[in-house]
Amino acid sequence: MGRLAEIAPGVLVATSSFALTTTTVVVGPGGRCLLIDPGVTVGELAGLAGELAERSLVPVVAWSTHPHWDHVLWSRALGDAPRYAAPAAVAITETERAGMVEGAESSAPGHDLELFGRLVTLDAQVIPWDGPVAKLIVHDAHAPGHGAVFLPDTGVLVTGDMCSDVEIPLLDTVAKDAFGDYRTGLARLAAVSGVRQVVPGHGHVGDAAEFRRRLAADSGYLDTLALGRPFDDPRLTEDWMRDAHEAHLEYVQR
Ligand SMILES: [Zn+2]
Numbered sequence: 001m002g003r004l005a006e007i008a009p010g011v012l013v014a015t016s017s018f019a020l021t022t023t024t025v026v027v028g029p030g031g032r033c034l035l036i037d038p039g040v041t042v043g044e045l046a047g048l049a050g051e052l053a054e055r056s057l058v059p060v061v062a063w064s065t066h067p068h069w070d071h072v073l074w075s076r077a078l079g080d081a082p083r084y085a086a087p088a089a090v091a092i093t094e095t096e097r098a099g100m101v102e103g104a105e106s107s108a109p110g111h112d113l114e115l116f117g118r119l120v121t122l123d124a125q126v127i128p129w130d131g132p133v134a135k136l137i138v139h140d141a142h143a144p145g146h147g148a149v150f151l152p153d154t155g156v157l158v159t160g161d162m163c164s165d166v167e168i169p170l171l172d173t174v175a176k177d178a179f180g181d182y183r184t185g186l187a188r189l190a191a192v193s194g195v196r197q198v199v200p201g202h203g204h205v206g207d208a209a210e211f212r213r214r215l216a217a218d219s220g221y222l223d224t225l226a227l228g229r230p231f232d233d234p235r236l237t238e239d240w241m242r243d244a245h246e247a248h249l250e251y252v253q254r
Contacts, residue, residue, distance in 0.1 A: 003044070004051055007197055007205050008154035010132065014048060016040040018108060019202045020166055021070055023048060024158050026151060027057060028131020035059040036149055036158050037071045037201060038078060042110040049077035061129045064119055065160030065201060066143040067092040069103035074115040084122035086138045088145030093117045137192060141185025142170055148189060155196030155208075162189060163214040164203040168235050169221050170244055173251045182222060190215050228252045 004012040010027035018040040026034040038048055052059065064072045064085040072093060074083060085093070093100065097117055104111055127134040127149070137148040142161045149158040161170060162185060171178040198211040206214065217233075224231050225248055236242055 003047060004055075007199070008151075008156050011151065011154055011156050013199055013205060014044075014051075016044055018070065020204070021202055022158075022199055022205075024149075024156075024199055025052070025057065025059075026132055026134060028060070028129060031056045031058055032060040032129070032131060033057045034127060034129060034131055034134060035062040035078065035081070037065050037160070038062070038075075039073050039108075040070050041108045042075070045073065045075035045111075046077060049075060052078075061127060063122075063127055063134075063147065063149055064089065065148065065158065066146040067096065067100070067117075068143055068161070069100040069117075070108070071160065071201065072100065072117040072119060073104065073108075073111055074118065076112060076115065082120050083118060084127065085119040086136070086145035086147045087121045087123050088140065089143070089147065090119045090121045090145070092144050093119055137188050139181065139185035139188050140172070140175065141182040143172055144175075146185060148192075150192050150195070152194055155194050156199060157189070157192055157195045157197070157211065158199045159189060159201065161201040162186070163198050163206075163211065163218065164200040164235070165206065165210070165214060166203040166235060166237075168233050168241055168245060169218045171248050171251065173247050178251060179222060179226065183219075186215055186218055186222075225249065225252055 003014040007013050012025040014023045016039050021039045023038045024036040059081045062081050062083040067089040132153045135150040195211050198206045
């Protein structure tokens, strides 16, 4: 039984056992494919490589949506495609490497660290390859150089760690203007026209109406947070998220 499910013609999504993390595969001509955020456990990456081989798909290019450990993973079995990310994401991955490795080792141990976070800067509007057009929407919400991928042919928007149905907006609380950055990120995503499906980095695939609902929920979260009073968001279900929420409140009050 495969893990990859086709959500639109030539667009496959797998969901990890870790935090409902999604991996997206975009199929191009001749079985060449674009791989976005492959994850998360060593076993899942091996399974993904096996499943791609079964489907005669070969990754020729990859994209990491943002510089967090669970989005910069790789396995030798996936081949040696260039793994691109936005310039700011690549820069952070270099300076924060030790902490990112620690995150991977504690939650998904055993990855080949020679391949971990080995990203190449791509400063472009689209991912260079001969498959379906893959437009980049780059902003600094949640993490510097956060790059969503929009596939206009199918209307699929891969948002990285934005627009989740299971996680609150997670602010980059070391940034100077975490709120402004987050609002800018949401605005850039909201401005993408023709979205038919949203694929969040963690959570479930949603349709166009669900995409709009999540944008509104995330803006609403920021609006309420800005008042600086504690409140409940229905997505606040786990301790680590409550901690993040508390950190956001502290950030507002600073
Ligand atoms: Zn993240």
